[in-house]
Amino acid sequence: MKTKILIYLxxxxxxxGLSQETTYKTVESINYYDDSVNQRDSYVKSQCVLDIYxxxxxxxxxxxxxxxxxxLTGGNKEIPEALKEKGIAVVGVGYRLYPAVHSPKYIxxxxxxVAWVFNNISxxxxxxxxxxxxxxxxxxxxxxxxxxxxxxxAKHNIDANEIxxxxxxxxxxxxxxxxxxxxxxxxxxxxxxxxxxxxHVRSDAPPLLLITGxxxxxxxxxxxxxxxxxxxxxxxGHTQTRLIELQGYGHxxxxxxxxxxxxxxxxxxxxxxx
Numbered sequence: 678m679k680t681k682i683l684i685y686l687x688x689x690x691x692x693x694g695l696s697q698e699t700t701y702k703t704v705e706s707i708n709y710y711d712d713s714v715n716q717r718d719s720y721v722k723s724q725c726v727l728d729i730y731x732x733x734x735x736x737x738x739x740x741x742x743x744x745x746x747x748x749l750t751g752g753n754k755e756i757p758e759a760l761k762e763k764g765i766a767v768v769g770v771g772y773r774l775y776p777a778v779h780s781p782k783y784i785x786x787x788x789x790x791v792a793w794v795f796n797n798i799s800x801x802x803x804x805x806x807x808x809x810x811x812x813x814x815x816x817x818x819x820x821x822x823x824x825x826x827x828x829x830x831a832k833h834n835i836d837a838n839e840i841x842x843x844x845x846x847x848x849x850x851x852x853x854x855x856x857x858x859x860x861x862x863x864x865x866x867x868x869x870x871x872x873x874x875x876x877h878v879r880s881d882a883p884p885l886l887l888i889t890g891x892x893x894x895x896x897x898x899x900x901x902x903x904x905x906x907x908x909x910x911x912x913x914g915h916t917q918t919r920l921i922e923l924q925g926y927g928h929x930x931x932x933x934x935x936x937x938x939x940x941x942x943x944x945x946x947x948x949x950x951x
Contacts, residue, residue: 701762703730709770709793724773725786727793729801730756731766737804737951739841739942740766742794744812744819749783749855750775752815759935765942766803768794772819780856780872784829787819791840792833807951809842809942813931815855817848821874821906825882840883842945844938846931847889847899850874850906854897864897875906880914886941887920888934894927 706726708715715722732738741760745752754771761767772786791810799805810820823829824843830836852868862868869875887907892900903920910918921937923930 698734699762699764700733701730702733703728703756707793709790720773720777724771725789726754726771727790728754728756728769729766730761730769731801731803732764733802735764736802737807738765738802739807739809739946740768740794740798740803741938741942742768742770742791742808742810742820744770744772744787744810744816746812746814746816747774749815749818749853757931757935759932760939763939765939766798766801775855775859779859780853783815783819784822784826784872787823788829788833791823792830792835795833795835795839804951806839806949807841807942807946808839809844809938809945810840811844811846811938812848813846813934814848814928815853817845818850818853818874819848820845821848821850821885822872822877824885825874825877825879826871827877838881838883841949842884842886842941843882844886844888844941846934846938847895847928848874848887848903849897849899850887850902867898867902875902875909878906878909878913878915880910882910882915884917884941884945885910885915885919886937887918888930888937889920889922890926890928890930891924892922894925895930896928899928 705728745755754769756767756769770790773782812820824840827837852873854864887903889900889903907918907920
C-alpha cells in the first residue's frame with residue numbers, strides 16, 4: 678500500500694513539475710495590417726495592433742482571439758487575466774473606434790486581425806486548426822460577424838468555417854446600436870440587416886456558444902437577441918449552437934463566462950481528437 682502511495686505521489690509531483698515548467702511570453706503592439714496600409718493611415722498604425730500571450734514551452738496549443746468591449750466607441754486591447762496560464766494563447770486585438778471611423782471599419786479590422794492569427798500563429802507554436810474567436814459585448818458582436826458573415830475573412834483568403842469555435846459574450850445579434858446611431862436610429866429600435874449576425878444564419882457555421890447575463894439584468898434585450906439567434910441557427914440546421922444564460926449576472930458577466938469558454942475549447946479539442 679505504501680509503495681502505491683509513493684508511486685502516486687511521484688507521478689503527481691511529476692505532473693505538477695511539468696505544469697510549473699510552462700512559461701508564457703507576451704509580445705505587444707503587433708500591427709496586423711500590411712506596412713503599406715499602416716504608412717497611409719496613422720490611425721490604423723496606432724490602433725490596429727494586437728498583443729499575443731502564448732506558452733513558450735508548449736506546441737500545437739489552442740488560441741483565443743479576444744475582442745474587447747466598449748460599444749465600438751471605447752475600450753482597449755486586453756489579455757483577460759482569467760485566460761492566462763491555461764495552456765493556450767490569447768490574442769488581444771485593438772480596432773478602430775467611432776466616431777473616428779464608421780461601419781463597417783470595425784468588422785474589417787476584426788477580420789484582418791483574425792486573418793493575421795491564421796497566417797502567423799504557427800510561428801509561435803500554435804495550431805491553426807484550434808483558433809477560437811471571442812469577445813465581450815461589442816467584442817462579442819465582432820466575433821459573431823467575422824464568424825457568420827464569410828465575406829470578411831474571404832477578403833483575406835480565409836474560410837470562416839476554419840474557425841474552431843465562436844464564443845461571443847453578451848454580443849448584439851441584431852445590428853449594433855452604435856451602427857444604428859450612425860444612421861440616426863434610436864437604440865431601442867431593433868434593426869436586422871447585413872451588419873447583423875442574425876442576417877447570416879447558416880447551417881455550416883463553426884460551433885457557436887452564446888453566453889449572456891440574466892435576461893432580467895442584461896442590457897437592451899441582449900438575452901432575447903441571442904435566444905433568437907440560437908433558435909434560427911437550429912431552424913437552419915446548425916447542430917452546434919448553444920445558449921447559456923448566467924443567472925444573477927448583468928451585462929458585466931465575463932468573470933463566470935471565462936471558465937465556460939475554456940470548457941468549450943476543451944470540448945472541441947476533444948472532438949477533434951487533439
